[in-house]
Amino acid sequence: MSGRRTPTHACLVVCPPGLEELVADELVALGARPGRRGKGTVTVDLTTRRLYAANLFLRCATRVLVRVGGFTVRTFADLERRIGELDWDSWLAPDVAPRFRVTTRHSKLWHDGAIAERFAAALGPGSGTEASNGGPNPLIVVRAVDDRFTVSIDSSGAPLHERGWRQATAKAPLRESVAAGLLSSAGWDPTSPLVDPMCGSGTIAIEAALRAAGVPPAHDRDLALRSWPCFEPGTWASVSADVGRERREAPVPEVDGPPRIVAADRDAGAIEAARANAERAGVADRIEFRVAPVAALEPPVESGSVAGLAPGLVAVNPPWGGRLGGGDLRNLYATLGRVAAEQCPGWGIGVLVADRALARQVRPGLTEQLHLELGGRPAHWLTGRLASQTT
Ligand SMILES: C[S@@+](CC[C@H](N)C(=O)[O-])C[C@H]1O[C@@H](n2cnc3c(N)ncnc32)[C@H](O)[C@@H]1O
Structure with missing residues (x-):
């Protein structure tokens, strides 16, 4: 050859x-x-x-x-x-x-x-x-x-997880790259619905919406490689053209009807931050924001059998401790599991936890997909399926 x-x-x-x-x-x-x-x-x-x-x-x-x-x-x-x-x-x-x-x-x-x-x-x-x-x-x-x-x-400059849209933060925000990883490893299909019932600054929901819209993570970033003497403007222009193609071929190019992605939190300040971040990211119209406790978790309006959408994913990064004591945390995780099963039968569920034992409160038998280190602390992303109504 x-x-x-x-x-x-x-x-x-x-x-x-x-x-x-x-x-x-x-x-x-x-x-x-x-x-x-x-x-x-x-x-x-x-x-x-x-x-x-x-x-x-x-x-x-x-x-x-x-x-x-x-x-x-x-x-x-x-x-x-x-x-x-x-x-x-x-x-x-x-x-x-x-x-x-x-x-x-x-x-x-x-x-x-x-x-x-x-x-x-x-x-x-x-x-x-x-x-x-x-x-x-x-x-x-x-x-x-x-x-x-x-x-x-x-070659990157500012870290690639700093997509530029997150200026407002709530408690313990996830890195955008980690949120993207959670969605990928849960096998989330961007045409299907997604609910984050404890969304904080909205990282998981916004990463999901960006993926559905086909927006590449660094599309408007000034990368360090562009100031290299060996930078090739022609090659860059051709790769940048792929960004346009990615958007044209997005899994959900246009929002047709109510959003399929729900970001909820009981804290109104968190929802305000999440909405402001989503606006900066250009995906606020793809997300329904709700100030609501996890006990009021509901799927997006359109995701029922009428719309015929595939079952979605409940993706959640609950509090790990803080002011909540062990008993309160166990109750919170158990409520999450119970309400998710009632409201989203047949959906996938993914829970990011520091303590695997707490994940069992959500649902026994979840599988560990990712073993992460967040802020120097071990964290586990466990996923599974919520039983469908007929089972
Ligand atoms: C670890 S933070 C989520 C951070 C988020 N993933 C981000 O990237 O910003 C946990 C969130 O759960 C919310 N929360 C705690 N208890 C809740 C409850 N009972 N119902 C709904 N949200 C709750 C808190 O307000 C907080 O925003």
């Missing part, structure tokens, strides 16, 4: 721990072949086109790092020499001062600050200069393990 191979970049996709397999699935959907999984990381070789697409379309990722080079060194003199040998001109404009994030393990050169200084001395003319795109200065990530240094540049 002949033919030119398109050059690829060795990349590391960073994500919240627990979402690695979902990120790998998303990479496969972009035509890439994911490699090794680490805690919160997935390696993958990406063409320039796929690198741009990964930044625009990955819903579960935090950032995409691109390898600039690697070397083994044990002295600062060798480190300085090897830094000078890397091809920085492709990645850094001459007037931009990068930031450095250094970690070391089992290495002779272990002083992170001293290593960052060597990089800054070699690369940081006029430190403090703003990046030309007005965003944060480029981030260079340096990792040394057993004296082997890997030097990467961040």
